[in-house]
Amino acid sequence: MGKIIIIGGGAAGMMAAVTAGERQEVLLLEKNDRLGKKLFITGKGRCNLTNACEEDRFFRSVVTNSKFMYSAFYAFDNQSTIEFFEKAGLLTKVERGDRVFPASDHSSDVIGIFKTLINRNPNIQVLQNTTVTDILCKDRRVTGVCLKDGRRLYADAVIVATGGVSYPLTGSTGDGYTFAKGLGHTVIAPLPSLVPFELKDDFCKELMGLSLKNVVLSVRSGKKRIFDEQGEMLFTHFGISGPLVLRASAYIHPYLNQEITMYIDLKPALDEQMLDDRLLRDFEKYRNKDFRNALSDLLPVKLINIIVKRSGIDPFKKVNSITRQERIHLINCIKKFEIQFHALRGFDEAIITKGGVCVKEINPSTMESRLVKGLFFAGEVMDVDALTGGFNLQIAWSTGRLAGLSCIEKEDNMEEQTNEYSN
Numbered sequence: 297m298g299k300i301i302i303i304g305g306g307a308a309g310m311m312a313a314v315t316a317g318e319r320q321e322v323l324l325l326e327k328n329d330r331l332g333k334k335l336f337i338t339g340k341g342r343c344n345l346t347n348a349c350e351e352d353r354f355f356r357s358v359v360t361n362s363k364f365m366y367s368a369f370y371a372f373d374n375q376s377t378i379e380f381f382e383k384a385g386l387l388t389k390v391e392r393g394d395r396v397f398p399a400s401d402h403s404s405d406v407i408g409i410f411k412t413l414i415n416r417n418p419n420i421q422v423l424q425n426t427t428v429t430d431i432l433c434k435d436r437r438v439t440g441v442c443l444k445d446g447r448r449l450y451a452d453a454v455i456v457a458t459g460g461v462s463y464p465l466t467g468s469t470g471d472g473y474t475f476a477k478g479l480g481h482t483v484i485a486p487l488p489s490l491v492p493f494e495l496k497d498d499f500c501k502e503l504m505g506l507s508l509k510n511v512v513l514s515v516r517s518g519k520k521r522i523f524d525e526q527g528e529m530l531f532t533h534f535g536i537s538g539p540l541v542l543r544a545s546a547y548i549h550p551y552l553n554q555e556i557t558m559y560i561d562l563k564p565a566l567d568e569q570m571l572d573d574r575l576l577r578d579f580e581k582y583r584n585k586d587f588r589n590a591l592s593d594l595l596p597v598k599l600i601n602i603i604v605k606r607s608g609i610d611p612f613k614k615v616n617s618i619t620r621q622e623r624i625h626l627i628n629c630i631k632k633f634e635i636q637f638h639a640l641r642g643f644d645e646a647i648i649t650k651g652g653v654c655v656k657e658i659n660p661s662t663m664e665s666r667l668v669k670g671l672f673f674a675g676e677v678m679d680v681d682a683l684t685g686g687f688n689l690q691i692a693w694s695t696g697r698l699a700g701l702s703c704i705e706k707e708d709n710m711e712e713q714t715n716e717y718s719n
């Protein structure tokens with residue numbers, strides 16, 4: 297029976313280990329002192345482990361190389377993920393946006409399931425505090441790995457599940473990219489994604505802590521509409537963050553070398569006419585007040601100063617003397633509140649890495665390298681990424697599962713061939 301080495305004890309590596317371990321001898325190597333360090337912090341410690349959506353939404357939510365995911369997802373889809381965990385004893389619940397969490401709200405319970413499955417299986421051996429430094433290969437076939445302490449471990453198949461480069465303190469430091477490049481693979485330049493934005497505007501500090509609900513964020517590069525969605529966002533000391541911004545970040549990468557402008561519609565439920573009617577009502581209510589004191593019913597306090605400034609209307613002007621022309625300009629400031637994109641925040645704050653091992657060089661039906669026999673990839677190390685909502689972990693489960701299954705099948709085929717020859 298051949299041995300399978302898995303590099304990386306994160307979501308994809310652990311799934312690959314329990315799958316391959318059903319039939320094969322597996323050695324799971326993890327550089328941290330424990331398994332699933334990143335998994336522990338997912339979903340703010342609650343682990344949004346998948347999304348209970350229909351399959352077309354899953355594929356739409358995979359932003360990069362969704363077609364590559366067809367085989368892996370059909371072999372082990374979001375329903376399979378839920379069944380897998382429930383069968384192993386982890387109750388799950390579905391929340392807003394079809395996001396699936398452990399019923400306990402503890403990501404540690406997800407890790408606990410894997411620990412139990414691994415400990416219970418004599419086929420699986422785990423080495424923690426073990427860093428792989430190289431993958432060994434002979435005649436374009438994998439033979440094993442090199443460890444940091446100089447040891448060499450031999451295997452018939454190696455699954456690279458080392459993750460990306462985001463949140464590097466969790467152990468994902470891009471080692472898989474180095475291994476893949478060394479073996480002739482193309483690595484698409486890694487970029488931070490699902491990440492906050494820095495703004496050029498100097499009013500960020502003034503707005504810091506301001507949380508906006510039900511606003512529309514529009515992102516433009518020249519005439520190109522990159523993103524238009526409604527949701528929640530937040531001003532920080534450097535720029536903007538929150539669910540809406542993280543989603544927008546998934547689409548912005550092709551435009552990073554160009555000028556990017558963003559607009560916030562602060563009142564998307566009101567069209568221009570409705571907003572004008574609303575302003576007239578508020579101005580009537582605050583008839584004898586200065587303009588700067590007449591917007592508190594309409595806007596959050598932190599925004600009033602800047603909107604007043606942008607409107608060009610004298611802050612001390614009595615509201616009853618504001619002209620229609622001035623109102624039109626004010627409406628434009630509220631419905632098209634302009635902010636200037638400066639940069640993405642770094643990998644330290646990025647939920648995922650966009651880029652990675654080029655999927656054209658990986659067989660989507662097996663996760664095996666097209667360049668090196670016996671070399672497999674699983675999870676975020678590959679150039680596949682998705683929106684928030686449980687989709688990235690689903691990618692890790694589906695590809696980890698398929699890589700594990702393919703190793704077993706490969707071994708079975710080899711055994712069959714050996715039997716044929718010996719008969």
Ligand SMILES: Cc1cc2nc3c(=O)[nH]c(=O)nc-3n(C[C@H](O)[C@H](O)[C@H](O)COP(=O)(O)OP(=O)(O)OC[C@H]3O[C@@H](n4cnc5c(N)ncnc54)[C@H](O)[C@@H]3O)c2cc1C
Nearest residue numbers: 304306307308327338339344428458459467675676686689
């Ligand atoms: C803060 C945060 C919250 C998130 N929340 C969610 C969420 O709720 N839902 C969701 O779907 N996704 C979420 N994600 C994304 C998700 O966590 C990742 O997409 C997923 O963990 C990728 O799994 P992976 O197994 O490919 O990589 P990882 O989980 O990064 O695991 C890779 C493992 O490989 C190990 N390793 C690396 N190099 C070596 C080496 N040379 N030798 C030995 N071991 C090595 C690392 O130590 C690590 O343990 C979140 C990410 C972050 C950062």
